[in-house]
Amino acid sequence: MDNDITLIERAIEGDKSAFGDLVDKYKGKIVGAAFRFSGNYKDAEDVAQEVFLKAYLNLAKFRKEADFSTWLYRITYNTACNYVRKKKIKMTTLKDDIRYEDEFDIERNEKREIVRAALEKLPLKLKSVLVFREYESLSYKEIAGVLDCSIGTVESRISRAREKLKVLLRPYILEGEKI
Amino acid sequence: MKCGYKRVISSFIDGELGGEKAVFLKEHLKECAACKEEIEVLKSIKSAFSCEPDYKVRGDFTETVIASLPERRANFREKLDWWMDEVLPLGKKLIPVPLVLTAALIFFIAFNAVTPNFITLEEVLLSNHFTLEEEIVLTDARLSDEIALELLVK
Known part of the structure; x- marks a missing residue:
């Protein structure tokens, strides 16, 4: 498969199949990230579709020195926030709405639901840094690039987010079980 | 916890704390039970996120996206943007410099052309x-x- 820059150059010229290769490469990440923000799978795919459309129309604005996935994440974050605002949907997770690669046991599902529920209670600024850090495994520098803020801000927000999570998850931590 | 290391500890468990700060914290952990406990709690929270599975994106997702794309061909401006980014990463930022210099030169020449050559x-x-x-x-x-x-x- 060609590298991203070659595919982008071809897509700028109107080659949809080249853009299709980019979609194939990044759809997992983008749908996953959209899911964390929109709260359910159906909305996540709608958001991801909108993200790729926006990316296609603005490919020439992509700066080559940046990472393409970081650029897509930034579009995803903005699109998902607008989508949620427009639809006025509450960012909650619907268990039955998720399709998994594999079956997970009940304990892992419960643990996942507990963490998700706590995450939903965080302000968007704190939630977003944790989503990018914990689910998408971005470095602080990459998160700063996505959210257009300093690394110090990312560091501070992650610390504050964990502090809040610690309070929300205290009942489970105090039970002596590691969540 | 009253140590005041919260922010540093959070960066530490993410592997984002480098150099002297990490060395200093490791030394501190040898004698601070509260910080050790804080690290264990944060690691526990962190590990809970790893339970998330990968999502199986709908099989026809890419085809649906491609079908929704409008026909397009790069216009001159887009090609110029892309080319400028290719040959001169700072191109766009530097564009005003030659423009200003050219304008200054034109102004200088024009001013001299219309100004009578006074002799004292x-x-x-x-x-x-x-x-x-x-x-x-x-x-x-x-x-x-x-x-x-x-x-x-x-």
Whole structure:
């Protein structure tokens, strides 16, 4: 498969199949990230579709020195926030709405639901840094690039987010079980 | 926890704390039970996120996206943007520099073209095109003794 820059150059010229290769490469990440923000799978795919459309129309604005996935994440974050605002949907997770690669046991599902529920209670600024850090495994520098803020801000927000999570998850931590 | 290391500990468990700070924290952990406990709690929370599975994106997702794309062909501006980014990463930021220099040059040339080439009276006098009498009249100068004597001799 060609590298991203070659595919982008071809897509700028109107080659949809080249853009299709980019979609194939990044759809997992983008749908996953959209899911964390929109709260359910159906909305996540709608958001991801909108993200790729926006990316296609603005490919020439992509700066080559940046990472393409970081650029897509930034579009995803903005699109998902607008989508949620427009639809006025509450960012909650619907268990039955998720399709998994594999079956997970009940304990892992419960643990996942507990963490998700706590995450939903965080302000968007704190939630977003944790989503990018914990689910998408971005470095602080990459998160700063996505959210257009300093690394110090990312560091501070992650610390504050964990502090809040610690309070929300205290009942489970105090039970002596590691969540 | 009252140590004041919260922010540093959070970065530490993410592997984002480098250099002297990490060394300093490791030393601190040897004697601070509260910080050790904080690290265990944060690691526990962190590990809970790893339970998330990968999502199986709908099989026809890519085809649906492709079908929704409008026809497009890069216009001149887009090609220029892309090319500028290719050959000169700072191109866009530097574009104003030659523009300003060119404008300044044009202004300078135009200004000189329309401005009459004034010659001061002193320059004319220095060129010795006038007689002594003419110089006296033009400069409205008072006659010195030497000049009066010279005129008298003439």
